[in-house]
Amino acid sequence: MSYEKELAAANKAASLAARLCQKVQKELLQSDVQSKSDKSPVTVADYGSQALVSFVLENELSSESFSLVAEEDSGDLRKESGQETLQRITKLVNDTLLSDGSFSVSSLTTEDVLRAIDRGKSEGGSHGRHWVLDPIDGTKGFLRGDQYAIALALLDEGKVVLGVLACPNLPLVSISGDSQHSSHDEVGCLFFAKVGAGTYMQSLDGSSPKKVHVSTTENPEEASLFESFEAAHSLHDLSSSITKKLGVKAPPVRIDSQAKYGALSRGDGAIYLRFPHKGYREKIWDHAAGCIVVTEAGGVVTDAAGNPLDFSQGRYLNLDTGIIVTNQKLMPSLLKAVRESLDEKNSSL
Numbered sequence: 618m619s620y621e622k623e624l625a626a627a628n629k630a631a632s633l634a635a636r637l638c639q640k641v642q643k644e645l646l647q648s649d650v651q652s653k654s655d656k657s658p659v660t661v662a663d664y665g666s667q668a669l670v671s672f673v674l675e676n677e678l679s680s681e682s683f684s685l686v687a688e689e690d691s692g693d694l695r696k697e698s699g700q701e702t703l704q705r706i707t708k709l710v711n712d713t714l715l716s717d718g719s720f721s722v723s724s725l726t727t728e729d730v731l732r733a734i735d736r737g738k739s740e741g742g743s744h745g746r747h748w749v750l751d752p753i754d755g756t757k758g759f760l761r762g763d764q765y766a767i768a769l770a771l772l773d774e775g776k777v778v779l780g781v782l783a784c785p786n787l788p789l790v791s792i793s794g795d796s797q798h799s800s801h802d803e804v805g806c807l808f809f810a811k812v813g814a815g816t817y818m819q820s821l822d823g824s825s826p827k828k829v830h831v832s833t834t835e836n837p838e839e840a841s842l843f844e845s846f847e848a849a850h851s852l853h854d855l856s857s858s859i860t861k862k863l864g865v866k867a868p869p870v871r872i873d874s875q876a877k878y879g880a881l882s883r884g885d886g887a888i889y890l891r892f893p894h895k896g897y898r899e900k901i902w903d904h905a906a907g908c909i910v911v912t913e914a915g916g917v918v919t920d921a922a923g924n925p926l927d928f929s930q931g932r933y934l935n936l937d938t939g940i941i942v943t944n945q946k947l948m949p950s951l952l953k954a955v956r957e958s959l960d961e962k963n964s965s966l
């Protein structure tokens with residue numbers, strides 16, 4: 618199976634969704650009246666991105682019956698209080714489709730938008746094909762004006778077979794701790810990977826794609842660490858104890874969203890550690906696209922016990938403790954350090 622047509626559709630869908638999100642983030646950052654606690658811009662961009670991706674996939678694949686596992690549903694938009702937001706989303710989606718020029722449809726109605734969003738209710742699973750979407754991954758980063766990603770993947774018989782990460786604010790040059798980059802660097806990256814065919818990166822503006830590879834270092838002293846920006850999303854103390862054991866010298870690079878997987882796939886840094894607080898259940902849309910982008914670039918993604926991630930169990934991942942990402946050479950010593958640090962943590966409880 619080549620998945621050629623599916624990859625082209627996914628790239629188009631994620632790029633257009635990125636355009637929609639960029640427009641909303643720009644307005645958000647320019648607005649003086651926007652209060653910091655107002656979550657409405659991210660709400661509008663989240664729903665708009667999901668509606669757009671769902672519509673583009675249906676259109677490009679000429680398929681009425683595809684399955685989509687996605688983060689949002691239209692419940693709140695169907696209420697009286699959601700009508701103004703729904704109008705804004707519908708206008709944004711139509712403006713974005715119009716800006717592309719390749720869609721022959723006249724404008725979508727609010728009902729079309731609600732229907733497109735609700736396609737995302739699929740439960741996924743181990744049989745057949747399922748698209749997996751996080752319309753805005755890193756919502757907190759989006760509101761801060763920092764990193765976020767549109768993450769889209771395709772599962773076939775429970776395995777991730779393609780993945781696309783659109784990262785509108787990620788510099789085209791390396792962001793690892795030791796590299797110099799300035800606020801003038803060009804931003805906006807599109808990573809895409811297909812099973813058995815490697816990972817590529819291009820600019821969201823459409824430069825020609827270049828094959829990328831994870832860092833090949835086997836020396837932990839040269840390896841820098843990526844982790845969640847938000848301390849509430851990952852135990853920073855635990856990753857610090859692990860990297861100390863390994864001998865990592867550089868301070869951690871903390872950025873939001875699956876942009877971490879994208880950055881790692883092109884060799885910015887060599888390790889990504891994620892240890893959610895007890896009780897948190899990881900969703901498949903937070904890792905499916907990132908996972909194939911890294912593995913097709915030569916990296917390894919496992920849970921804290923060294924098992925591959927299983928995307929076939931529905932909307933959630935059933936995980937042992939955390940997620941570990943690195944290259945093949947560093948994995949054995951990293952897993953050992955993870956095991957030792959987890960044992961120390963558990964014995965101190």
Ligand SMILES: Nc1ncnc2c1ncn2[C@@H]1O[C@H](COP(=O)(O)OS(=O)(=O)O)[C@@H](OP(=O)(O)O)[C@H]1O
Nearest residue numbers: 753754755756845846847849850872873874893897
């Ligand atoms: N408590 C808790 N623990 C662990 N993870 C959580 C938690 N709460 C949320 N999330 C999920 O984290 C997604 C954001 O990605 P990151 O954690 O990699 O980035 S960051 O923390 O925003 O820096 C974020 O994705 P979005 O909701 O799409 O933004 C969540 O799915």
Ligand SMILES: [Mg+2]
Nearest residue numbers: 751754755903
């Ligand atoms: Mg997410």
